Amino acid sequence: MGKVTLSDAIRAKVPATPVRSVCWFSRLAPEAAAEIAAVKADWKAGRLRGSKRALGQVIVEELHARGLSQIGLQGVVAWLGKE
Secondary structure (H helix, E strand, C coil): CCCCCHHHHHHHHCCCCCCCCCCHHHHCCHHHHHHHHHHHHHHHCCCCCCCHHHHHHHHHHHHHHCCCCCCCHHHHHHHHHCC
């Protein structure tokens, strides 16, 4: 048997079926999702001041404090940028 190349080893370990990403927002309870959607709407309407990143950081901190630690800043900031 020949030596396994680095690229072959990596390819062999990649799952055969792609993992479907689940948006962090869809993992929230309906009440929490509605509250955060309302905050996003206020921010988009200019009723909340601050940058997208600053708002995202506050959202992440509050969700982490409530036990939802799998939610990261990048995903929240991307979600805030969507219409």
